[in-house]
Amino acid sequence: MSSPLDFSGRAALITGGSRGIGRGIAEAFLAAGAAVAVCGRKEPDELPSTGGKSAIFVSADVRDAEQVEKMVTEVVEQLGRLDVLVNNAGGAPFAEAATASPRFSEKVLQLNLTAAIHCAQQANRVMQGQDSGGSIINIASVSGVRPSPGTAVYGAAKAGLINLTGTLAIEWAPKVRVNAISAGLIRTEQAHLHYGDEEGIGRVAETVPLKRLGTPEDIAGACLYFASPLASYVSGANLVLHGGGETPAFLSAASVNRGE
Numbered sequence: 001m002s003s004p005l006d007f008s009g010r011a012a013l014i015t016g017g018s019r020g021i022g023r024g025i026a027e028a029f030l031a032a033g034a035a036v037a038v039c040g041r042k043e044p045d046e047l048p049s050t051g052g053k054s055a056i057f058v059s060a061d062v063r064d065a066e067q068v069e070k071m072v073t074e075v076v077e078q079l080g081r082l083d084v085l086v087n088n089a090g091g092a093p094f095a096e097a098a099t100a101s102p103r104f105s106e107k108v109l110q111l112n113l114t115a116a117i118h119c120a121q122q123a124n125r126v127m128q129g130q131d132s133g134g135s136i137i138n139i140a141s142v143s144g145v146r147p148s149p150g151t152a153v154y155g156a157a158k159a160g161l162i163n164l165t166g167t168l169a170i171e172w173a174p175k176v177r178v179n180a181i182s183a184g185l186i187r188t189e190q191a192h193l194h195y196g197d198e199e200g201i202g203r204v205a206e207t208v209p210l211k212r213l214g215t216p217e218d219i220a221g222a223c224l225y226f227a228s229p230l231a232s233y234v235s236g237a238n239l240v241l242h243g244g245g246e247t248p249a250f251l252s253a254a255s256v257n258r259g260e
Contacts, residue, residue, distance in 0.1 A: 004229045008033035011079035012227070013072070015062050015119055016089030017055065018044035020188035021139065024216025025086055025223050026055050032224060034084070037075045062089050062115035063107075072122035081130060084227045085123035087116040087161075088139045092154035105153045112157035117164065124172050133175035135227040138165050139219065140182045142242050158182070162238050169236030177235035179226045184242025187213035209244030 007029060017026040017038030026048035029036050036055040038048060039062065048055045056078055060071035076082055090112040095104060120136050127134030141158040148155025165180040172178060185208060187201065195204045205212050222239055225231055 005224055006033055007083075007224075007227070010083040011035045011037070011075070011081050012084035012086065013037045013039070013075050013082060013119075013123070014055075014086040014088055015039050015115070017048060017086070018057070021183070021186060021216045021219050022086075022088040023048050025088060025220045028217065028220035028224055029084070029227075030055060035079045037079060039071055040089075062119055063110040065118045068115075068118040069122050072119070072126060076126055082123055082126045083130070083132065083134050084223075085119060085134070085136045086139065086223055087119055087137065089115055090139065090141075090154075090158075092151050094150045095153075096150065097152040100153065108153040109157050112154055113160045113164070116161055120164075120168060120178070124168075124176055127176045128172070130175075133177070135231075136168070136172075136176060136178045137223050137226050138162075138178070138180040140165075140180045140238065142182050142184045142240065142245075145182055145238075145240065165238060166236045173235060177226075177231070179231070179234060179236070180238040181219060181222050181226075182238055182240045182242070183214065183219055184208070184240075184245070185213045186219065187215055207246055208242070209247060212243065214241065214243060 012029045012034045014022050014026045014036065016022040018040050026036050026038050027050045030048065030050045030053045037058055038055045039058045039060045041061050043057045043059065047057055058071050058074050060067040062068055092108045116138055123134065123136055138161050140161045143151060143155035144158030144162050162180050162182065165178050169178040185204060195201045218241060222241055226234065
């Protein structure tokens with residue numbers, strides 16, 4: 001009896017899959033037996049690989065609908081099918097909402113919401129024609145379900161992505177399942193840009209109930225589940241993957257006797 005997490009004979013496309021969370025997701029699908037494609041505007045020096053298998057690279061700016069259509073067509077031509085799309089490309093630098101330029105806000109929205117719509121539409125086009133359908137997984141953020149000071153537009157885009165997930169799950173059923181993962185604080189090679197040096201990263205980790213930042217592998221495991229037969233009745237879900245959340249500030253600020 002084969003494992004439900006065996007993706008042999010299946011193909012996955014991970015946007016922004018050459019580094020960080022996306023790379024972890026790509027390597028997890030490769031390890032599970034899938035053929036994997038990653039995309040980006042520039043081919044990385046080293047593609048995701050594991051066990052002697054490597055992902056293929058397809059050049060595309062996912063904010064451009066025409067480039068996305070060509071990308072998905074090329075992926076299907078090279079891999080023969082498309083079973084899984086992970087909309088991972090995204091991110092935004094810190095910017096105060098009062099002074100962020102209109103162009104900045106538009107770019108953040110395009111990368112974190114519009115691009116996911118373009119990719120999902122093209123993946124759905126392919127998946128609806130396959131007997132086995134397919135699975136679309138949107139990588140959202142806890143910024144989409146709580147205030148996001150310093151990244152207001154990013155948080156609004158991720159909130160939109162979560163809402164989009166539920167809507168597409170209804171419109172594209174029963175052939176295509178659509179789910180989201182709202183990632184919390186994840187440690188990648190760029191963690192220092194957000195949290196500072198190792199001491200700063202350690203202090204941030206202490207605010208998480210599980211006392212650590214998440215890893216790309218944590219997100220990848222959830223993606224494998226959503227794309228597998230184990231989740232065959234799961235669609236329209238938003239998995240909040242954040243290590244228990246953030247300890248409320250009032251607990252450390254309040255002066256009450258907790259029996260300590």
